[in-house]
Every structure is written in structure tokens, then in C-alpha cells.
Amino acid sequence: MNCTLITIGDEILIGQTIDTNSAWMAKELNAAGISVFEIISVSDNAQHISDALDRAFTTSDIVLTTGGLGPTKDDITKNTLAAYFGAELKFYEDIWKDIETYMAKRGVGILESHKTMAMLPANCEVIKNERGTAAAMWFNEKGKILVAMPGVPHEMKDFMSRVVIQRLQQRFTLSAIVHKTIMCAGAGETILADIIKDIENSLPPHIKLAYLPSYGIVKLRLTAKGANKAQLTHEVEALSQKMVELLTPKFVFGYDDEELPQTLGNLLLRQNATLVTAESCTGGLIAHQLTSFAGSSRYYKGGVVSYSNELKQSLLGVKPETLAQYGAVSEETVSEMAAGVVERLQADYAVAVSGIAGPDGGTPEKPVGTVWIAVAGKSRIVARKFQFARSRDINIELSANIALNELRKFIIGII
Numbered sequence: 421m422n423c424t425l426i427t428i429g430d431e432i433l434i435g436q437t438i439d440t441n442s443a444w445m446a447k448e449l450n451a452a453g454i455s456v457f458e459i460i461s462v463s464d465n466a467q468h469i470s471d472a473l474d475r476a477f478t479t480s481d482i483v484l485t486t487g488g489l490g491p492t493k494d495d496i497t498k499n500t501l502a503a504y505f506g507a508e509l510k511f512y513e514d515i516w517k518d519i520e521t522y523m524a525k526r527g528v529g530i531l532e533s534h535k536t537m538a539m540l541p542a543n544c545e546v547i548k549n550e551r552g553t554a555a556a557m558w559f560n561e562k563g564k565i566l567v568a569m570p571g572v573p574h575e576m577k578d579f580m581s582r583v584v585i586q587r588l589q590q591r592f593t594l595s596a597i598v599h600k601t602i603m604c605a606g607a608g609e610t611i612l613a614d615i616i617k618d619i620e621n622s623l624p625p626h627i628k629l630a631y632l633p634s635y636g637i638v639k640l641r642l643t644a645k646g647a648n649k650a651q652l653t654h655e656v657e658a659l660s661q662k663m664v665e666l667l668t669p670k671f672v673f674g675y676d677d678e679e680l681p682q683t684l685g686n687l688l689l690r691q692n693a694t695l696v697t698a699e700s701c702t703g704g705l706i707a708h709q710l711t712s713f714a715g716s717s718r719y720y721k722g723g724v725v726s727y728s729n730e731l732k733q734s735l736l737g738v739k740p741e742t743l744a745q746y747g748a749v750s751e752e753t754v755s756e757m758a759a760g761v762v763e764r765l766q767a768d769y770a771v772a773v774s775g776i777a778g779p780d781g782g783t784p785e786k787p788v789g790t791v792w793i794a795v796a797g798k799s800r801i802v803a804r805k806f807q808f809a810r811s812r813d814i815n816i817e818l819s820a821n822i823a824l825n826e827l828r829k830f831i832i833g834i835i
Contacts, residue, residue, distance in 0.1 A: 501541060602675060
């Protein structure tokens with residue numbers, strides 16, 4: 421069963437607002453057994469909206485729209501849908517009473533423009549908004565469904581969770597969709613694909629494998645579609661186990677939505693161990709990633725962002741002669757940073773990073789993107805050099821992700 425999502429609003433097309441609605445909706449629809457065929461973003465223009473609807477209905481039995489249902493002149497979705505389906509606008513007294521109650525509870529005065537919110541197409545089924553003023557509209561035309569919802573994320577999510585998903589499941593006979601994602605780090609998608617090529621080549625038609633690379637991380641997602649969810653789950657679990665056996669913990673750090681900082685935290689908790697960080701070019705990003713998860717205070721003690729050489733010396737104990745002879749971006753300096761932060765902050769493990777993020781600051785010997793990463797315990801330090809040679813933001817994110825993975829491998833004894 422295919423579904424097309426249409427997000428409506430000039431603010432999306434000019435980049436002022438990021439379309440997070442579609443990502444959330446697609447995930448929920450997939451879990452319910454509904455495949456998203458296409459996501460379309462259009463401007464607040466009647467012709468553009470109508471053209472998008474024509475296109476959507478040629479491929480999908482379900483069309484979900486968000487945006488353009490407010491009381492201002494730029495909110496034209498409702499009128500466009502009325503014209504598209506050949507309906508007059510009708511005043512819904514019960515919706516108007518709900519709007520009055522909603523506004524009164526918030527101490528907001530009623531304006532004449534608010535009444536337009538209760539003017540809705542006569543041929544739609546109106547779904548009351550329990551978190552705002554714009555009602556949703558359910559159209560059933562020639563066996564196909566269109567649901568128009570507000571663009572405000574928390575209002576849209578309430579409509580989807582409370583009404584839309586359940587009713588679509590009742591209306592259509594849906595296939596089961598099962599996903600399993602293997603989280604990998606330490607190698608690019610080409611290397612991973614070569615390792616598991618025999619498994620991929622033998623996949624049955626109803627199971628597909630996708631490679632989803634990001635900075636230092638590759639997600640391998642198995643997707644199975646069919647009638648029997650239990651059987652699909654069994655197949656996908658068996659395949660993922662075979663893939664993990666080939667890839668080994670050298671590359672696999674988790675499953676599904678698990679992130680590197682979570683994996684690292686769980687490793688530290690199992691050892692009842694603590695971690696500290698010493699960062700230069702990453703500017704505290706590693707610390708931020710670690711503390712983004714609840715409970716991180718049980719294993720992460722803190723860190724030092726030593727951007728200058730002076731702080732590398734005074735806070736981390738890096739020797740002046742080391743900096744003078746080898747420079748801040750070197751094996752020797754990053755090793756001393758790691759050793760210094762372990763000793764001074766009294767932890768079991770440390771990760772240290774020093775590099776040239778760019779766009780300037782590079783030399784022929786140490787071009788932009790040169791990064792040294794050290795991981796350390798109380799008695800051992802391992803330092804490695806990486807060459808990224810990309811933009812500043814990417815270099816910083818790559819450095820942070822790879823540093824966390826280096827520490828993961830250090831803790832489990834791979835390096």
C-alpha cells in the first residue's frame with residue numbers, strides 16, 4: 421500500500437523551516453505497514469498544490485498533506501482542496517465552538533479571521549483538533565484517501581497517532597514491514613559491502629539491503645515486506661546475525677537507533693569505569709555527544725577543551741618542548757593530552773583529539789583535515805593519524821565520531 425506525503429509552505433522551499441514532519445510520518449507509516457512512495461514539498465500556490473495532488477493520486481491510494489490550514493491569507497490549502505474536490509465551504513458550528521473554547525482557555529481574544537477556521541469543505545469528514553484550532557480534513561474520493569493536517573508538528577503527530585494510522589489500518593489490508601539496522605563504524609560502505617557480498621547476492625526478492633552512510637558511520641538496513649510479520653522478523657534476524665558474524669565487532673557497534681555514545685556508555689557501565697576527554701579541534705563536540713544521553717554522569721566525569729597551546733600545557737601537562745618540536749597536531753602532543761587528562765581528572769579511560777579542521781591553518785606537511793586521535797587507559801595509549809581533507813564542519817564531525825569508535829575498540833581490545 422503506497423502513500424504520498426505532501427508538505428505545503430513557502431517556508432520549507434526557502435529553507436526557513438526544516439521539514440521534520442515527513443520524516444516522522446514516514447517512520448510511523450512504515451511501522452504500520454504503509455510504504456511511503458514519495459515526499460513532495462510545494463509552495464503556497466493553488467496550482468502547485470493541485471498539480472501535486474494529481475501526481476500523488478497516480479501512484480498512491482493514500483495522500484497525507486501538512487500545512488496551510490491557518491487563518492491567514494497565505495494559508496490556502498483548505499480552499500484549494502475544496503476546489504479540487506468540487507465542494508463548497510460549509511460553516512461547522514461544533515468546530516467553531518471548539519475554537520472559541522480553546523482561545524478562551526488561553527486568554528486570547530477572538531478575531532473575525534478565526535471564524536474562517538470553521539469554514540471547511542462540505543464533502544470532507546472533519547477531525548477535531550485537540551491541540552490547536554485547525555481541524556483536519558478526511559476525504560474519501562473514488563476509493564482513495566486524502567487527509568489534510570496542520571503543519572504544526574505536535575498537532576500533526578496527535579492527529580496521526582490518535583486517528584489517522586488506526587483508521588488507515590482499518591480501511592486497507594496492509595502488508596507487514598520489518599526493518600533491522602546494523603550500526604557500523606570504522607569502514608566505508610564499499611568495504612562493508614565486499615565483506616557481506618555473498619549474503620546480499622542471495623537475498624530473497626521480498627528482503628532488501630540498504631547502505632546509509634554518514635560521517636564515520638554506516639547503517640546497514642534490512643527491510644522485509646510480506647504478509648506474516650513473525651516470519652519476516654525471523655528471517656531478518658537470521659540474516660542480520662550472519663552479517664554481524666562476518667563484520668565482527670571490529671565494525672559493528674549496535675543495532676537500529678543505537679548511537680556510538682550509547683554503545684560506549686554501556687561498555688563503561690559494564691566495567692564500572694569512567695571516561696574523560698581532551699579536545700582541541702572538536703571544540704567540545706565529543707563531550708556534547710556523550711552527555712546527550714541520560715545517565716551519562718555515571719561514567720563521564722568531564723573534559724578539557726584546550727584550543728590553545730597554553731591550555732594544553734597548563735591544564736593537560738603537555739610539555740613545551742613537545743609542542744615546540746612536534747607541533748600541536750602530532751602523535752606526541754595528542755598522546756600527552758590523553759595521558760594528562762587521565763591523570764589529572766582521575767579516570768579509567770580518555771580520548772584526546774587535535775587537528776586542523778580548516779578552512780585554513782594547513783601546511784604541506786600537515787594539510788587541512790589532518791587529525792590525530794589518542795585513546796588511553798591508565799597504562800596504555802594508542803594514537804592514530806587520520807586525513808579527512810573536507811570542509812570544517814565535516815572534519816569536526818568525522819573526528820568526533822571516529823574518536824568515539826577508536827575508544828570503543830580500545831575498550832573491547834581490538835586496538
